[in-house]
Amino acid sequence: MTTSPHAAYRPEYFTPIYEMAVAQFEKAAASINLDPNVWQRFVVPKRALMVSVPIRMGDDSIRVFTGYRVHHDNTLGPSKGGIRYHPDVNLGEVCALAMWMTWKCALVGLPFGGAKGGIRCDPRAMSRVELQRLTRRYTAEILPILGPDIDVPAPDMGTNEQTMAWMMDTYSQFKGYAVPGVVTGKPIAIGGSQGRNEATGRGVVYTILEAMKHLGVQPEGKRAAIQGFGNVGSITAKALVEAGCRVIAISDVSGGVVNDRGLDVAGAIEHVARHGSLDGFSGGERLSNAELLEVACDILVPAALSGQITKANAERVRCRILAEGANGPTLLEADPILQGRGIFVIPDILANAGGVTVSYFEWVQGLQHLFWKEREVYERLREIMTTAFAQVLATAQEKKVDMRMAALMIGIQKIAAAKLARGIFP
Numbered sequence: 001m002t003t004s005p006h007a008a009y010r011p012e013y014f015t016p017i018y019e020m021a022v023a024q025f026e027k028a029a030a031s032i033n034l035d036p037n038v039w040q041r042f043v044v045p046k047r048a049l050m051v052s053v054p055i056r057m058g059d060d061s062i063r064v065f066t067g068y069r070v071h072h073d074n075t076l077g078p079s080k081g082g083i084r085y086h087p088d089v090n091l092g093e094v095c096a097l098a099m100w101m102t103w104k105c106a107l108v109g110l111p112f113g114g115a116k117g118g119i120r121c122d123p124r125a126m127s128r129v130e131l132q133r134l135t136r137r138y139t140a141e142i143l144p145i146l147g148p149d150i151d152v153p154a155p156d157m158g159t160n161e162q163t164m165a166w167m168m169d170t171y172s173q174f175k176g177y178a179v180p181g182v183v184t185g186k187p188i189a190i191g192g193s194q195g196r197n198e199a200t201g202r203g204v205v206y207t208i209l210e211a212m213k214h215l216g217v218q219p220e221g222k223r224a225a226i227q228g229f230g231n232v233g234s235i236t237a238k239a240l241v242e243a244g245c246r247v248i249a250i251s252d253v254s255g256g257v258v259n260d261r262g263l264d265v266a267g268a269i270e271h272v273a274r275h276g277s278l279d280g281f282s283g284g285e286r287l288s289n290a291e292l293l294e295v296a297c298d299i300l301v302p303a304a305l306s307g308q309i310t311k312a313n314a315e316r317v318r319c320r321i322l323a324e325g326a327n328g329p330t331l332l333e334a335d336p337i338l339q340g341r342g343i344f345v346i347p348d349i350l351a352n353a354g355g356v357t358v359s360y361f362e363w364v365q366g367l368q369h370l371f372w373k374e375r376e377v378y379e380r381l382r383e384i385m386t387t388a389f390a391q392v393l394a395t396a397q398e399k400k401v402d403m404r405m406a407a408l409m410i411g412i413q414k415i416a417a418a419k420l421a422r423g424i425f426p
C-alpha cells in the first residue's frame with residue numbers, strides 16, 4: 001500500500017476516527033490503483049471552518065460553543081452532509097464524516113460532494129430557545145461557505161427538521177428572500193420533501209431486504225436488534241416490522257429493552273415522542289447498549305454512534321446481517337473478524353445512503369419548484385438503493401473483497417474520474 005504523503009505532517013484532525021476513514025480510503029485506493037495525485041488530495045478535506053458560537057442561555061449567562069463545517073470535496077456539485085449536535089463532536093470526527101459523505105454521494109450517483117458539520121454541545125440539556133439561538137448564530141458564522149450551489153446541510157444526530165427550518169430562515173434573512181435550497185430535511189411546509197424523514201431508515205431496510213434475497217433468507221419472523229432509536233433507528237424498526245421481521249431489542253442513550261417475542265415498535269416510537277427517550281418503556285427486560293450488540297438475532301443495526309463494534313466485541317456479535325445505519329459504527333480491526341465469522345456487513349456508505357438520496361430529491365424539487373408524491377419518492381429511492389446494492393455486491397464478488405471495500409472502490413473510482421477530467425487549477 002502506498003503511504004500517504006501526509007504521514008510526516010499529520011494535521012491535528014488526524015484523530016483515531018479520521019485515521020480510520022483514511023485507512024479505509026487508502027486500502028480501497030490501493031486496490032483500484034488510484035492516481036497518486038488524486039490520492040494525495042482525497043486524504044485531506046478541501047476546507048474546514050471552525051467557529052465560536054456565543055449565545056445567551058436561559059439564565060441570562062453567555063456561553064460559547066465550538067462549531068465546525070467541513071467540505072471534503074466539491075468536484076461534482078455542492079457539498080452535502082449533516083449537522084451533528086453532540087458533546088463529542090470534534091474536528092477529526094467531522095472531517096471523517098465529511099470524507100464518508102464524498103464516497104456515499106458518488107456511490108449512489110448524486111451530483112454532490114461530501115461535507116459535514118457539528119456543534120460540540122448537549123442538545124438534550126438545552127431548551128428550545130437556546131437551541132434556536134445556537135442554530136441561528138452557527139448558521140450566521142458559517143454563512144460564507146453555505147448556499148444551494150455551495151454547500152447544503154441536512155439533519156444528523158441531535159438535529160432535526162426544526163433545526164433545518166431555523167437554518168433556512170437565518171440564511172434567507174441574510175439574503176432578503178426565501179432560499180429553501182440551502183438545506184434539506186426541512187419541514188414540508190417550507191419546501192421539504194415527502195418521505196425525507198423516513199428516507200434513511202427505509203433505505204437501510206431496502207438494503208437489508210436485498211441482502212436477504214442474496215442470502216436466500218425470508219424476512220418473515222427474522223429477529224432484529226437496533227441500537228439508537230432516533231430518526232434512523234426508529235424508522236428502520238418500523239420498516240422492518242412492515243417487512244415482516246420481529247424487532248426484539250432496541251436502545252438509545254438511556255439504555256435498552258429486549259424481548260425475544262418482539263417489541264411494540266409503534267408504542268416505543270410514541271413513548272419517545274412523549275418522554276424524549278426509551279427510559280421507562282416497558283414490554284421487555286432492560287439491557288445496556290453494549291449488551292444489545294451481543295443479542296442473538298438475524299439482523300443487527302447500529303444506528304447511533306461510531307466505533308461501536310470493536311476488536312473486543314466483534315467475536316461476540318451474534319447476527320447474520322449487520323446493516324450500518326450509523327456512520328462508522330465498525331472499527332477497522334473488527335471488519336476481518338466479522339468477515340471471518342460469516343457476518344454479512346452492509347457498509348454505512350451503502351446502508352444509510354437513503355437519507356442523502358432523498359435530500360437530493362428535495363434539493364431538485366426545490367430548484368424546479370415542482371413537488372413529488374410520496375409514492376414517487378419511495379419508488380425512486382428503492383430503485384437507487386437496490387441498484388447500488390447490486391453494483392456493490394457484483395464488485396465484491398468480482399474483486400473478491402468485502403462489501404465495504406467494494407462500496408469504497410466504486411465511490412472513489414467515480415469521483416477520481418471526475419477529478420482527473422477537471423484537472424488541477426491553475
Ligand code: NAD
Binds near residue numbers: 252326352
Ligand atoms: P438522532 O439524533 O435522531 O438519534 C440518535 C439516537 O442515538 C437517539 O436514539 C439517541 O438516544 C441515541 N444515542 C445517542 N447517544 C447514544 C449512546 N451513547 N449510546 C446509545 N445510543 C445513543 O440521530 P439520527 O439522525 O438517527 O442519526 C443516527 C446515526 O445515523 C448517526 O450515526 C448519523 O450520522 C447516521 N445517519 C443519519 C442520517 C439521517 O438522515 N438522519 C443519514 C445517514 C446516517
